[in-house]
Amino acid sequence: MNQEKMKLNENPLLVDTGFPLFDRVQSEHVVPAMRHVLKHANERIDWLEQNLEPTWAGLIHPLEELNIAFEYSWGMVSHLLGVKNSDALRKAHDAVLADVVQFFLRVSQSPVIFKGLLDIRNGSAWQAFDEAQRRIIEQKIRDAKHAGVGLSGEARERFNAIAKELSQLRTDFSNHVLDATKAFEFIITESGETQGWPETLKQLAAQSWNAANKEDPQATPDNGPWRITLDFPSYSPFMEHHRNRTHREQVYRAYMTRASAGAFDNSGLINRILKLRKEKAQLLGYENYADLSLDSKMAEDVAAVQKMFSELVQAARQPSREELDELRRLARASGQTVPLAHWDVPFWAERLREQRFEYTDEQLRPYFPLSRVIDGLFSLCTRLFGVTFEQAGGLAPVWHADVHFYRVKDGGDETIAWFYLDPYSRPEEKRGGAWMDSCLNRCFIDGKLRHPVVHLCCNGTPPTDGRPSLMSFNEVTTLFHEFGHGLQGMLTTVDYSDAAGINGIEWDAVEVASQFMENWCYHQQTLIGMTKHFETGEPLPDELFDKICAARTFRAGSMFMRQLEFGMTDMMLHTDFDPNGEETVFDVHQQIAQDLNPLPPMPESRFLCSFNHIFANGYAAGYYSYKWAEVLSADAFAAFEEIGLENTAAIAALGRRYRDTILACGGGRDPMKVFHDFRGRAPGTDALLRHSGLSGSSHNK
Numbered sequence: 001m002n003q004e005k006m007k008l009n010e011n012p013l014l015v016d017t018g019f020p021l022f023d024r025v026q027s028e029h030v031v032p033a034m035r036h037v038l039k040h041a042n043e044r045i046d047w048l049e050q051n052l053e054p055t056w057a058g059l060i061h062p063l064e065e066l067n068i069a070f071e072y073s074w075g076m077v078s079h080l081l082g083v084k085n086s087d088a089l090r091k092a093h094d095a096v097l098a099d100v101v102q103f104f105l106r107v108s109q110s111p112v113i114f115k116g117l118l119d120i121r122n123g124s125a126w127q128a129f130d131e132a133q134r135r136i137i138e139q140k141i142r143d144a145k146h147a148g149v150g151l152s153g154e155a156r157e158r159f160n161a162i163a164k165e166l167s168q169l170r171t172d173f174s175n176h177v178l179d180a181t182k183a184f185e186f187i188i189t190e191s192g193e194t195q196g197w198p199e200t201l202k203q204l205a206a207q208s209w210n211a212a213n214k215e216d217p218q219a220t221p222d223n224g225p226w227r228i229t230l231d232f233p234s235y236s237p238f239m240e241h242h243r244n245r246t247h248r249e250q251v252y253r254a255y256m257t258r259a260s261a262g263a264f265d266n267s268g269l270i271n272r273i274l275k276l277r278k279e280k281a282q283l284l285g286y287e288n289y290a291d292l293s294l295d296s297k298m299a300e301d302v303a304a305v306q307k308m309f310s311e312l313v314q315a316a317r318q319p320s321r322e323e324l325d326e327l328r329r330l331a332r333a334s335g336q337t338v339p340l341a342h343w344d345v346p347f348w349a350e351r352l353r354e355q356r357f358e359y360t361d362e363q364l365r366p367y368f369p370l371s372r373v374i375d376g377l378f379s380l381c382t383r384l385f386g387v388t389f390e391q392a393g394g395l396a397p398v399w400h401a402d403v404h405f406y407r408v409k410d411g412g413d414e415t416i417a418w419f420y421l422d423p424y425s426r427p428e429e430k431r432g433g434a435w436m437d438s439c440l441n442r443c444f445i446d447g448k449l450r451h452p453v454v455h456l457c458c459n460g461t462p463p464t465d466g467r468p469s470l471m472s473f474n475e476v477t478t479l480f481h482e483f484g485h486g487l488q489g490m491l492t493t494v495d496y497s498d499a500a501g502i503n504g505i506e507w508d509a510v511e512v513a514s515q516f517m518e519n520w521c522y523h524q525q526t527l528i529g530m531t532k533h534f535e536t537g538e539p540l541p542d543e544l545f546d547k548i549c550a551a552r553t554f555r556a557g558s559m560f561m562r563q564l565e566f567g568m569t570d571m572m573l574h575t576d577f578d579p580n581g582e583e584t585v586f587d588v589h590q591q592i593a594q595d596l597n598p599l600p601p602m603p604e605s606r607f608l609c610s611f612n613h614i615f616a617n618g619y620a621a622g623y624y625s626y627k628w629a630e631v632l633s634a635d636a637f638a639a640f641e642e643i644g645l646e647n648t649a650a651i652a653a654l655g656r657r658y659r660d661t662i663l664a665c666g667g668g669r670d671p672m673k674v675f676h677d678f679r680g681r682a683p684g685t686d687a688l689l690r691h692s693g694l695s696g697s698s699h700n701k
């Protein structure tokens, strides 16, 4: 055996069975492993392109096998980048990234594979496939079409040129937003000006000043100077707490006109992006970009999205007006003599919130020790879905001593899934926030079922001398959210990895299972049941629970209208708007905002110039998805409310149905059908409006 081969034999990224060897991977393993995987994968595609048979075993299964090799190698690298980052690992990742992207592009654009897929669909065996198999094949055909595989000659060349330019424009757009954000600062030196600021804002602003003045970092939280920036964690608390309204106006104007002039001007880019998207959609045979976007989503068509918009607008319009009047009255009563402007809204809204139900994270944290919350979450899942969890430490290698490994059992003793929980923050190597990711998908390998394995990562405070890890309420709902994704990954019953768990689920339906779980955090018995003051042992007082619930619906009308303004502008720009016409994108936004916002928009607003979601990230003609998934998850939860949340036996039966439909089907069944299976009817907006306090009877609280 030569040395090269021996090294590959010892490479922990090249195992292809069992649990990944997270404890052994070093950055120097990445490049040789990925080169090996890519070489083998490319050879396999070469072979397939010569020899494929248009059958499941002759084409789809070989493609699935290739994915397994990537799960153990590339999947591990991506995961470690999030939880055990280092310069060396990042460098190794970057060294192979382009080749990995290229490989997947090659597969999706291969005309031979495309023809094979079409032959399967048109062949005699089609009728014998199950629903998940058909969806997998149809999604592959659709993705290949969207990647331009059906185009030839000039059209193909033009398509590729558009793709290339769009990808550049996307990067430029987000860089401009970043640079324009960085270019602004607002310095405060008088300590009297910081009156009313929370301690955290003083700390952040002093820190920011020091970071910008490295040679002379003299700022302190109490004595300044303080530096305010347009980064949201700085901008938002400043607008809520800074008393000088002239300053607020300055900062607001800067925020709303970011990246709209000078070196970082995005106005021209927006038009170019919209023009190219339209042309791309038309090359693929769609009328506009929204039709292309919706072709791979759950929402049937633009009309279905518009219907949801108009129902929500109708319900939120009057409450949003009343909420604004409330702020006007408060401002007047507090001595503001000029009319309420946009830069006053967050400020007075925050005062109102303080008056009504102020509580702080620090007040709540002691009641939410992480271990207690996890126990509560597990027992809820046992109650609802009949599954149990047990620590399985030692059975699988982990990347850090704090990581827990769990076995998921189906009531009795049968193992059905596994998951890792990485609970604590490690700022030096782990990214922020919380997330769920699939580690190994459920599938058959050599005729044997492999159970799914899922990652759950949080950023809780690690325990310190005698003090357990304590969670904020927001961290609790986030854990429930991610665990909802996790359940869909773990309780899937689909046997093909392309449609198992969260794979293959439509973009606008993927947040349903996650948001569904969040609802339980507002169920008194569930929430109080998982609280226990770490010193006194007391459960959360009812009074604090009531405040948490009140905060959930605070200014819901205004929040809805804001999301709808973004969603409707996005949809309009990708349907009827003519990028070559007289009307500008800013006109479109102004008109929609005029109609929706009870406080007319600032005419100079250039909000679109920093709307990264739709111009730099993946939300083009898809911003509506936020509300779409909320509608579905609220309606699913309402089924439980209807039978009574304390009705244990009925809840368990309904929970089982939820498990067998929404959690089990993954990407293997059309999400609208799955919803019907669970709810017995199409989704409606009533439940979301009721939960948000916007359904007539309850909104005037």
Ligand SMILES: [Zn+2]
Pocket: 481, 485, 511, 514
């Ligand atoms: Zn999510």
